[in-house]
Amino acid sequence: MLQRNVGELLQELRVAQAGVQILFGFLLAVVFTDRFREASGLEKALHLLAVLLTVAATALLIAPAAWHRMLFRSGRREEILRVGNRAVLVGFGCLAGAVTVTVGLIAEVVYGPVAMGLVGGLVMVLFGLLWFIVPGLLVGDRLRRDEHGAE
Numbered sequence: 367m368l369q370r371n372v373g374e375l376l377q378e379l380r381v382a383q384a385g386v387q388i389l390f391g392f393l394l395a396v397v398f399t400d401r402f403r404e405a406s407g408l409e410k411a412l413h414l415l416a417v418l419l420t421v422a423a424t425a426l427l428i429a430p431a432a433w434h435r436m437l438f439r440s441g442r443r444e445e446i447l448r449v450g451n452r453a454v455l456v457g458f459g460c461l462a463g464a465v466t467v468t469v470g471l472i473a474e475v476v477y478g479p480v481a482m483g484l485v486g487g488l489v490m491v492l493f494g495l496l497w498f499i500v501p502g503l504l505v506g507d508r509l510r511r512d513e514h515g516a517e
Contacts, residue, residue: 372434376431378454379428379454382461385461386423390424393416396413412474420464422457426453430450430453433446458497466489466490469485470489
């Protein structure tokens, strides 16, 4: 059971890592454009924030795979799974933040600061709902059903 859970965690990370790699490549390429050199201080600061969040997401999402490989056959799967799960959740938060900042930055460059706030806010709400609130509601719903079923 524990081996299957570790395998599932590592498989989920493969999905998330593809998104991180694409975003990171985009953010790195932007720096070398003429348009970026003309960017305002705010735009450059937002870009750096997005890069740093992407780096954090990369480190956190790859860490459980590295731990699994380094601690392979050490009998520490339970610890890898417990700590790895936390790292992945924080990594998802960093990835959501990086995408939110990136989309907000794009909106700011194209339409201005009001659009940045609106679009960034909508993206943040979307990630918050789908990645964090909905799973919490599903767990709460299951707990309620289990309580009523036990009566």
